[in-house]
Amino acid sequence: MPLWTWTGLKAGKAATRWPQSGPDGQEGVLGMPRLDIAACRSGCDLCVESCPTHAIHQVDGEPVIDYGRCIVCQRCVEECPEGAMQSSCDWAFGVRQRSDLIWSAALESAEAADLRKRIAASQRRSLHIRHVDAGSCNACESEISALDNPFYNLHRLGIFFTPSPRFADLLMVTGPVTAPMHDVLLATWEAMPEPRSVMATGTCAVSGAPMDEGYASGSGLEGILPVDIWLPGCPPNPAALIHALLLLVERMPQKVTGGQYAR
């Protein structure tokens, strides 16, 4: 046992200092596709056709993306002949309003620019999370567990997982909500003291995609629980999870408004 203490100390700190500085650990990881609306050729619907989860629709000849249904499969990027759909490393998609995941050309600039400037009020409280798996594929659990590994070391941010919903501030839900998990999920939420928050974690929990429309699973948390943060991603990577958690406690600003990613 002393050998382990020694090797642990010798190895030194493995934790990144991100988001203050240092790497976020997502080098090269592909995120949600970017839409360059200027490059889009009117009347073409290859991206709409290519999307397996129906995250892209056409309105007045132009594509509208619902990032809440995107599973980052990159197929629209491969299919678009004009390069209007581009691969990106955008993953910080946690938002407060579900509607902010839907591309809206009308929302360009003013509010988005405002958000870029806004560093939310530092309500630097400690946060305790109860996670519930409501039918995920387990990739979300794998990434949520990774938050406790030495690289992300979530504790350094004052954020902890708790075994009991009685001690939890936040309910972090993964999966599309399968039939047997529906009541279990509500019971867990009921057991939490107020004030309590809910995070829909991963594309399935945001919209059900691509697991909706089956005989056994639901369409995510909409209409089931009052959601405070919507975080799509299949799965959302650990940096995206941290961003969304810090967004909840107003320690980082929201990046996405009207489906558009602030850079």
Added chain:
Amino acid sequence: MNMHSPMNHCSIRSVTAGQLAAVAQECLDQRMRFLMAWHDWEGQQCVVRYLLSQKDNPEFVLLELRDTDTIPSLAALVPLLGWYEREMQDLGGLHFTGHPEPFPLIIHEGFSIPQPPLGINGRSGHLSGLYQPPTMPEVQGDQVQDLYWGPVRADVVETGEFHYSYIGEAILHYHPRLFFKHRGMEARFAGQDAQRSVYLAERVSGVGSACHALAYCQAVENAWGIEVPPRAQLLRVIIVELERLYNHFHYFGQLSKTTTLKVGAATGFLMEEKVKQLAGELTGSRYLRSLLRVGGLRRDLQAEHLAHALEPIIDEGEAYLDRLQQTATHLDRLMGTGVLSPSAAFDQGATGPVARASGLDRDLRRDHPYAAYHKLRFNVPVRQKGDAMARSEVRGEALREAIALLVQASGRLKAGPVHTEFDVPGGAQQGLGWAETPRGTLIYAVRIEDGRLQRVKIKSPSFSNWRVFPLTVHGTNMMDYAINEASFGLTIAGCDR
């Protein structure tokens, strides 16, 4: 429609319900092993298929039973078929007579669905109901306590409900109730374009995304007779061995966590993270998703210098495994914990490292080669004791073999195309695809008509190993439970599908 399209790598034998038990016994006598059983409705005709592997022969045996949906249960003769039969009862509307455990499995007590979702009329309606406790054996005694743990349990874990009947520390009976996470994955494939459904396979079990994509693609490629170019075959090996590597590091992190070795756990999870970051940089996806397609890969990967990139991981990984091997407090907890005998492992369907730790020398990569494995050299570690120690030793050696395979495969890469162009054939085809995942045998069986999937059966390794696991818990003690469970390295999503 061709009702009797052949299946690749299989010799098919038709049987009647009356012959079934005798034929099964004959197969067992010839040292064959049942791998899975599934049903299909071809029009109005019910077909039940049993897949078996033969001793020292890469060809599988497929028993086909047609024209009846009432079938004598083989579960008493071949216990591992018990769950497959119950699944066919719950989801397919079939009837198995004389089943020793005729209880619901996938559809919980208290839940129902208007008609079986994989039944003769196809899927309609939604699963609904209210919670009821599962069917359990009655355990009576003075000091007996019952503990219901779950479905929401401590820590970030997958959903499952575990029931223990125990006296003091001693567990008399243990029953895991799974399938809370059942998403109806097999039914989701039905009617979909076979070329475009890889993304679904990738989402059956997230930490097995690459192996699921590979087994699925191989099933379709086998159905359509598509040859995958050599570069893609080697890259596929690299992709799934990276998956094996991060899974095995996670395994040791989790195992160390249960033996309360904090730095050991942190090191294992950090190694896992390093492999995932490497995967992210190399492929764009930490879970190695969106890479495979039917016919090869969606894009080329620059993996020629992988051995160089792996160097720090190799050194640190070796030192980590060595340190674990020298830690008496850790090893003490593994020795003699959760013993699975070779006969129970064989009869109940254990697979992967769990089976190999109980003396079953089986590995699909060697016994039924796919991708580029026939060109690569690797050992298949086997142990005899069947305890948590043996399981962790098998994983440790498998981790080293995964690294050796990554170095070999990346060294052999030559420039070339990464996918084959082909025309989707009309008519009906069937195909079988498989992969040795970090947890064992994964099989996809597909039936396609005019490019659209009609039936997809997924046999996941955790479905097999969850069935076996309780046998190692009955009669043991509460203190060892978490260690034993970690030593199995199970997932629930793959099992529940």
